Amino acid sequence: QKEVEQDPGPLSVPEGAIVSLNCTYSNSAFQYFMWYRQYSRKGPELLMYTYSSGNKEDGRFTAQVDKSSKYISLFIRDSQPSDSATYLCAMSGLTGGFKTIFGAGTRLFVKA
Amino acid sequence: DAGVIQSPRHEVTEMGQEVTLRCKPISGHNSLFWYRQTMMRGLELLIYFNNNVPIDDSGMPEDRFSAKMPNASFSTLKIQPSEPRDSAVYFCASNSERQPQHFGDGTRLSIL
Numbered sequence: 001q002k003e004v005e006q007d008p009g010p011l012s013v014p015e016g017a018i019v020s021l022n023c024t025y026s027n028s029a030f031q032y033f034m035w036y037r038q039y040s041r042k043g044p045e046l047l048m049y050t051y052s053s054g055n056k057e058d059g060r061f062t063a064q065v066d067k068s069s070k071y072i073s074l075f076i077r078d079s080q081p082s083d084s085a086t087y088l089c090a091m092s093g094l095t096g097g098f099k100t101i102f103g104a105g106t107r108l109f110v111k112a
Numbered sequence: 113d114a115g116v117i118q119s120p121r122h123e124v125t126e127m128g129q130e131v132t133l134r135c136k137p138i139s140g141h142n143s144l145f146w147y148r149q150t151m152m153r154g155l156e157l158l159i160y161f162n163n164n165v166p167i168d169d170s171g172m173p174e175d176r177f178s179a180k181m182p183n184a185s186f187s188t189l190k191i192q193p194s195e196p197r198d199s200a201v202y203f204c205a206s207n208s209e210r211q212p213q214h215f216g217d218g219t220r221l222s223i224l
Contacts, residue, residue, distance in 0.1 A: 034212050043116075043203055043215035044155075088155070090212075099168070100213060104154045 001055045002025050006089055006103030015112050019076040023089035026070065030093040030101075033065050036075045038086045038105065047087075048074065079110045114138070116216035124222045130192040133219045136185055137206030145213060146179055146189050147203040155203070161187065168169050194223045 006023045013019055019031075032051055036044035047062040050056045056063045062075040072091070076083055089103040117136040122134070125131055137144045143158040159169040161181045169179070181187040191198055199222050205213040 032210070032212075036215075041217075041220075043205075043217045046212050046214060049212050099157070099160075102155045 003101050004103045008104050010107040014107040017079050019079050021074040021087050022108050023072050030091040032092045033072050034090040036088045065095050079112045081110050118216035122220045126224050128193045131194045132200050133189040135187045135204030141156045141206035141208050143207050144187050145205040149201045199223050
């Protein structure tokens with residue numbers, strides 16, 4: 001079993017839809033949770049960064065962490081064609097020297 | 113602020129040639145990471161440095177791969193001799209302690 005599981009998609013939605021992206025993980029030592037957005041032919045770009053459980057909101061983006069279920073989510077409200085990209089979850093913790101583990105990434109297409 | 117800078121952006125070379133990829137991390141960051149990304153395997157950590165010292169090189173696939181960090185502002189990843197299966201996008205990332213990693217835009221390597 002991988003430490004971090006993420007459905008690769010692709011996920012296709014119409015413009016304006018609410019998008020939900022998710023990851024599950026197995027290592028209870030993870031404390032830092034991140035979402036990266038990667039456009040074609042570009043490097044991953046940090047989108048959201050949260051510590052421990054709870055919600056964090058930034059504009060149209062909301063990150064949720066449920067440590068009891070070992071489940072993290074990224075919600076995108078009012079999705080736009082410019083949100084079309086690959087979204088990678090990532091996490092790190094006290095074990096392994098804070099080594100960051102990345103999910104496989106979910107490809108998202110937002111249709112105009 | 114300048115981000116992580118990688119060069120070259122694209123490299124096409126013949127099998128057996130030496131390839132050198134370069135990275136300049138964000139100023140003030142004390143950790144540097146080299147990743148390889150392919151469709152099949154996703155983002156794989158090859159090696160990371162902390163304060164210019166290699167900490168974990170368990171992801172380096174073979175002895176053909178080597179990495180150096182002679183100072184805080186420069187690192188190289190070298191492949192000698194190169195093989196077609198080394199074709200991938202190579203990313204460099206940097207961070208300061210317990211902070212998220214920031215990525216460069218990668219080097220797209222094609223070995224013919």
